[in-house]
Amino acid sequence: MRKIRELRVGLATCGVAAGAERVYEALQHEVETAGLRLPIKRVGCLGMCYNEPLVEVVHADGRIDRYGHVKPEDAPRIVSGRAVKDLEVDSERFLSRQVRIVLENCGRIDPESIDEYRANDGYRALEKALREMTPDAVIAEITASGLRGRGGGGFPTGMKWSLAAKEKGPKKYMICNGDEGDPGAFMDRSVLEGDPHRVLEGMVIAAYAIGASEGYLYVRAEYPLAIARLVSSIRDARAAGLLGDHILGTDFSFDLHIKAGAGAFVCGEETALIASIEGRRGMPRRRPPYPSSSGLWGKPTCINNVETLANVPWILRHGAAKFAALGTEKSKGTKVFALAGKIANSGLIEIPMGMSIHDIVFDIGGGIQEGGELKAVQMGGPSGGCLPASLADTPVDYEALKATGAIVGSGGMIILDQETCMVDVARFFLDFTQKESCGKCTFCRIGTKRMLEILERICAGEGTKEDVGRLVDLGEKIKANSLCGLGQTAPNPVLTTAKYFADEYAAHIEGRACPARVCKALLSYRIDPATCKNCGLCARQCPASAIADGDGAQVIDEVVCVKCGRCRQVCPFGAVLVLTGKVSE
Amino acid sequence: MEACFPAAKATRKAWDQIPRRPESIIPLLQSVQEEQGYLSEEGIAQVAAHAHSAASAVYGVATFYSQFRLRRPGLHTLRVCEGTACHVLGSEEVMETLKELLGVEVGETTPDGVFTLESVRCLGCCSLAPAVMVDNETHGRVGRKEIAAILKRYRKDAR
Numbered sequence: 001m002r003k004i005r006e007l008r009v010g011l012a013t014c015g016v017a018a019g020a021e022r023v024y025e026a027l028q029h030e031v032e033t034a035g036l037r038l039p040i041k042r043v044g045c046l047g048m049c050y051n052e053p054l055v056e057v058v059h060a061d062g063r064i065d066r067y068g069h070v071k072p073e074d075a076p077r078i079v080s081g082r083a084v085k086d087l088e089v090d091s092e093r094f095l096s097r098q099v100r101i102v103l104e105n106c107g108r109i110d111p112e113s114i115d116e117y118r119a120n121d122g123y124r125a126l127e128k129a130l131r132e133m134t135p136d137a138v139i140a141e142i143t144a145s146g147l148r149g150r151g152g153g154g155f156p157t158g159m160k161w162s163l164a165a166k167e168k169g170p171k172k173y174m175i176c177n178g179d180e181g182d183p184g185a186f187m188d189r190s191v192l193e194g195d196p197h198r199v200l201e202g203m204v205i206a207a208y209a210i211g212a213s214e215g216y217l218y219v220r221a222e223y224p225l226a227i228a229r230l231v232s233s234i235r236d237a238r239a240a241g242l243l244g245d246h247i248l249g250t251d252f253s254f255d256l257h258i259k260a261g262a263g264a265f266v267c268g269e270e271t272a273l274i275a276s277i278e279g280r281r282g283m284p285r286r287r288p289p290y291p292s293s294s295g296l297w298g299k300p301t302c303i304n305n306v307e308t309l310a311n312v313p314w315i316l317r318h319g320a321a322k323f324a325a326l327g328t329e330k331s332k333g334t335k336v337f338a339l340a341g342k343i344a345n346s347g348l349i350e351i352p353m354g355m356s357i358h359d360i361v362f363d364i365g366g367g368i369q370e371g372g373e374l375k376a377v378q379m380g381g382p383s384g385g386c387l388p389a390s391l392a393d394t395p396v397d398y399e400a401l402k403a404t405g406a407i408v409g410s411g412g413m414i415i416l417d418q419e420t421c422m423v424d425v426a427r428f429f430l431d432f433t434q435k436e437s438c439g440k441c442t443f444c445r446i447g448t449k450r451m452l453e454i455l456e457r458i459c460a461g462e463g464t465k466e467d468v469g470r471l472v473d474l475g476e477k478i479k480a481n482s483l484c485g486l487g488q489t490a491p492n493p494v495l496t497t498a499k500y501f502a503d504e505y506a507a508h509i510e511g512r513a514c515p516a517r518v519c520k521a522l523l524s525y526r527i528d529p530a531t532c533k534n535c536g537l538c539a540r541q542c543p544a545s546a547i548a549d550g551d552g553a554q555v556i557d558e559v560v561c562v563k564c565g566r567c568r569q570v571c572p573f574g575a576v577l578v579l580t581g582k583v584s585e
Numbered sequence: 586m587e588a589c590f591p592a593a594k595a596t597r598k599a600w601d602q603i604p605r606r607p608e609s610i611i612p613l614l615q616s617v618q619e620e621q622g623y624l625s626e627e628g629i630a631q632v633a634a635h636a637h638s639a640a641s642a643v644y645g646v647a648t649f650y651s652q653f654r655l656r657r658p659g660l661h662t663l664r665v666c667e668g669t670a671c672h673v674l675g676s677e678e679v680m681e682t683l684k685e686l687l688g689v690e691v692g693e694t695t696p697d698g699v700f701t702l703e704s705v706r707c708l709g710c711c712s713l714a715p716a717v718m719v720d721n722e723t724h725g726r727v728g729r730k731e732i733a734a735i736l737k738r739y740r741k742d743a744r
Contacts (some may be wrong), residue, residue: 280610
């Protein structure tokens with residue numbers, strides 16, 4: 001009989017959505033009926049989202065078997081270890097090139113158990129800081145590590161802390177920004193769900209370094225599981241003397257509150273986030289004064305992103321030098337990315353800075369879905385840009401990526417293939433930023449609206465030759481004349497696609513064609529009479545009743561057709577053609 | 586007002602813990618919406634009174650954030666994720682299908698009061714794109730078939 005130490009079931013939001021809760025129950029039932037004493041651990045996200053629900057079997061000798069796409073009825077096989085070959089997943093390629101600092105514990109420990117976090121060196125960095133280091137020494141260590149803000153800005157963390165530390169107290173605030181608003185990004189969610197104590201520990205250390213006595217954790221309301229885990233973690237940390245008065249018996253006291261955000265992308269901006277905590281509309285204000293001198297309720301305030309803070313305990317435990325040994329000259333350590341879109345292995349990864357985009361997509365991500373071709377990588381969400389496949393050798397490095405027009409960003413990495421229309425992607429992001437603009441600055445409020453209108457016109461096949469020039473001109477002006485990061489970066493998706501995919505804009509405008517066959521107004525559906533077997537399946541599925549019997553083949557009435565594409569999906573013979581442009585194929 | 590607003594008592598009891606300051610406006614609004622599913626005029630007035638703020642300021646906050654709604658929703662709320670990953674993997678089709686099957690536009694409620702259709706910017710489960718959230722339950726990789734099954738299940742439960 002083989003010896004199993006424990007079973008682990010990934011129960012982060014993505015796992016739960018894939019049905020992991022039912023798998024967990026089935027395993028529990030199976031273990032109970034078999035009379036085994038086998039711990040089944042509820043863990044966070046291991047990052048292999050493409051295999052969810054995911055179950056790990058940890059053997060007594062430390063060996064781990066991973067099973068993917070597990071269904072409740074697979075429970076007996078997994079517990080007995082018989083006939084499980086078809087469930088096994090090959091994780092070697094996905095995991096071997098990753099370096100896990102922030103995600104060290106994610107998917108390994110029970111996020112709701114403070115004891116398990118402590119058994120894995122948790123809160124040791126806090127102990128070290130409070131007992132052996134002065135606040136200045138903590139700041140010096142973080143400065144030496146070269147850690148930069150992981151929320152997208154890339155501002156040196158040590159410098160941010162020292163600015164806040166220099167301010168006079170007595171009242172200072174420490175804020176953790178967990179308002180992960182980028183569509184296509186879920187790094188912070190995974191860390192908060194999978195290893196909440198790490199974020200708390202990082203926050204308490206930061207508070208000690210700058211001399212803050214009170215803190216706020218600002219988390220998106222759309223992340224109910226993350227909030228629930230933080231609430232229980234804070235309670236446990238308080239009970240263990242790791243939060244509250246006289247932490248670990250020292251003179252340092254710090255306590256924190258959770259604020260659930262209410263849905264506003266702009267609240268990722270520091271001053272807007274502060275306004276939101278104060279109970280107001282989340283609108284940014286002019287800086288200076290910077291929050292480090294006048295932040296929450298006018299008091300000195302330091303704001304760090306979730307991932308930034310999650311790096312801190314590791315740096316103090318292992319030393320700045322070990323952290324700085326990873327990465328490039330100016331970008332140290334690791335970065336967590338959420339890989340999604342047309343990628344084979346979507347999920348959450350952590351790589352050393354300096355790895356090329358190509359290696360991330362093809363080595364870790366397993367390439368493009370269904371044998372597609374890499375067209376572009378969208379990084380940094382609405383504030384970021386699209387990097388074309390020809391620049392895939394660019395390393396993940398703040399400066400190198402900035403030079404291309406894209407940014408490292410908070411970590412969203414959306415992989416696009418030949419079926420993605422770049423003009424449509426630009427329109428998508430502008431639609432987002434235009435709606436999320438708080439309305440304070442004219443250029444952002446009205447400029448993004450005008451840009452969106454131009455993009456919509458191009459997608460509708462009504463673009464004019466001057467439109468691209470207008471977009472670039474407007475984009476530059478919005479960047480120059482907006483108060484906060486939202487407006488200053490909103491044109492980036494348009495500017496980068498206009499730069500790298502100029503031919504696609506030209507095809508839309510001059511050829512009235514959407515090469516990726518996405519923009520509906522530029523498409524027409526036709527049935528190839530030579531291939532059509534006249535089975536009528538398409539006609540029965542057509543929601544617009546646009547298909548009728550023709551002469552031995554089905555015929556689409558283009559006036560009635562709503563271009564939903566369902567006929568093409570259901571046709572077993574591939575007889576439905578999608579045509580685009582003035583010159584039909 | 587008490588009689589036509591039975592939930593108010595419970596709300597006010599839970600509110601004893603919440604400081605009577607403007608900074609409490611967002612948590613107070615969240616608690617009203619949690620209980621009633623939306624923000625009624627009375628709810629906004631109560632929040633303003635508790636937080637010692639003007640009702641207009643509370644209304645300003647309520648309309649700024651996308652979480653809050655001022656109309657009573659249906660029994661179940663469908664939120665179609667329109668994040669980037671979902672967008673490139675067909676969230677538009679999901680939305681069109683739902684509009685067609687439910688016969689409503691975004692923000693509207695079906696005449697039988699069972700479903701409200703909404704869109705959300707990103708649910709953060711991009712690897713399961715396209716995704717739809719029904720109340721607090723997330724459904725991943727939804728196609729036409731899955732959507733029909735989801736609607737059927739919740740309709741049945743609603744009876």
